[in-house]
Amino acid sequence: MAVPTVKLSSGYEMPLVGFGLWKVKNDTCADQIYNAIKAGYRCFDGACDYGNEVEAGQGVARAIKDGLVKREELFIVSKLWNSFHEGDKVEPICRKQLADWGVDYFDLYIVHFPVALKYVDPSVRYPPGWTSADDKIELANAPIHETWAAMESLVDKKLARSIGVSNFSSQLLMDLLRYARVRPATLQIEHHPYLTQTRLVEYAQKQGIAVTAYSSFGPLSFLELELKHARDTPPLFEHPVIKGLAEKYSRTPAQVLLRWATQRNIAVIPKSNDPTRLAQNLQVTDFDLEKSELEAISALDKGLRFNDPVAYGMDIPIF
Numbered sequence: 001m002a003v004p005t006v007k008l009s010s011g012y013e014m015p016l017v018g019f020g021l022w023k024v025k026n027d028t029c030a031d032q033i034y035n036a037i038k039a040g041y042r043c044f045d046g047a048c049d050y051g052n053e054v055e056a057g058q059g060v061a062r063a064i065k066d067g068l069v070k071r072e073e074l075f076i077v078s079k080l081w082n083s084f085h086e087g088d089k090v091e092p093i094c095r096k097q098l099a100d101w102g103v104d105y106f107d108l109y110i111v112h113f114p115v116a117l118k119y120v121d122p123s124v125r126y127p128p129g130w131t132s133a134d135d136k137i138e139l140a141n142a143p144i145h146e147t148w149a150a151m152e153s154l155v156d157k158k159l160a161r162s163i164g165v166s167n168f169s170s171q172l173l174m175d176l177l178r179y180a181r182v183r184p185a186t187l188q189i190e191h192h193p194y195l196t197q198t199r200l201v202e203y204a205q206k207q208g209i210a211v212t213a214y215s216s217f218g219p220l221s222f223l224e225l226e227l228k229h230a231r232d233t234p235p236l237f238e239h240p241v242i243k244g245l246a247e248k249y250s251r252t253p254a255q256v257l258l259r260w261a262t263q264r265n266i267a268v269i270p271k272s273n274d275p276t277r278l279a280q281n282l283q284v285t286d287f288d289l290e291k292s293e294l295e296a297i298s299a300l301d302k303g304l305r306f307n308d309p310v311a312y313g314m315d316i317p318i319f
């Protein structure tokens with residue numbers, strides 16, 4: 001079954017289910033991309049910060065060479081890292097990332113965080129990460145309007161078909177929409193039943209900005225980072241509401257969580273290193289939960305955020 005898409009303000013269609021590349025290991029990344037394409041994935045959510053764009057591109061190239069897919073059937077997403085927010089740094093780093101992937105345009109290029117960090121030359125350290133070599137956070141002064149104007153010129157130059165933002169609040173979106181010549185096509189945010197961000201989702205969707213959920217399984221993704229509050233939070237897969245619905249629909253808890261998002265037109269980008277779970281995560285648009293069931297899942301909201309720089313010990317209180 002072809003994955004349904006969501007129509008973006010740019011006119012392009014984005015698959016509602018994609019494969020997230022954060023923490024996908026370099027030595028398996030190319031094979032995982034290749035196998036994901038074989039399994040039916042067409043959308044890949046990458047980023048400079050994930051450090052695996054070269055390998056991701058190798059997987060794509062092999063799949064195209066073997067005739068599994070054509071470039072135009074793929075939807076490749078990448079992100080602008082915080083160290084490249086200054087106007088003159090955006091295009092060069094985007095071009096480097098395109099070269100890493102081995103493609104000549106991104107379907108979607110996203111501002112990863114509303115945080116500008118000091119520039120790091122890619123020949124010195126790449127990906128630059130949050131902190132300098134001596135573990136300091138070094139902020140830069142590039143305002144978002146400067147970064148956004150440079151993002152817009154990527155669209156003019158056909159280096160990105162659509163541009164978007166991630167980890168932005170409603171206030172930042174409101175401000176951006178006041179001056180954007182090219183509107184953000186998507187907003188990528190942490191979104192799971194413990195953090196529903198209802199007002200932000202509603203505001204973005206009303207503005208014609210498609211929402212993509214990351215970390216759809218809540219604490220699960222953060223256990224391997226040993227985040228204490230992820231360890232202390234009851235797993236969503238074990239929650240009676242989620243388990244009960246999984247039993248009712250003969251699906252897995254993961255599929256119920258992903259359907260809760262896709263049924264509300266929120267795209268998902270789960271990551272899995274396991275071929276069975278990878279295939280399972282794609283089958284999340286072919287059954288429907290009842291309205292009261294969607295509401296029961298949304299009612300689990302605790303305002304509990306995991307992907308927060310402060311939780312990683314950094315003094316960057318953006319949320």
Ligand SMILES: NC(=O)c1ccc[n+]([C@@H]2O[C@H](COP(=O)([O-])OP(=O)(O)OC[C@H]3O[C@@H](n4cnc5c(N)ncnc54)[C@H](OP(=O)(O)O)[C@@H]3O)[C@@H](O)[C@H]2O)c1
Pocket residue numbers: 019020021022023045046112166167188189213214215216217218220221252254255269270271272273274277278280281307
């Ligand atoms: N914009 C941002 O700031 C941002 C932040 C975080 C993430 N993201 C994007 O969003 C993507 C997804 O988020 P995420 O990586 O945090 O986590 P996620 O997809 O919510 O969860 C990944 C975890 O769930 C497990 N898993 C996956 N499918 C499963 C299934 N069907 N059943 C049981 N367990 C399953 C994975 O283990 P196995 O691999 O062993 O299956 C892994 O431990 C990322 O890869 C990245 O592309 C963006």
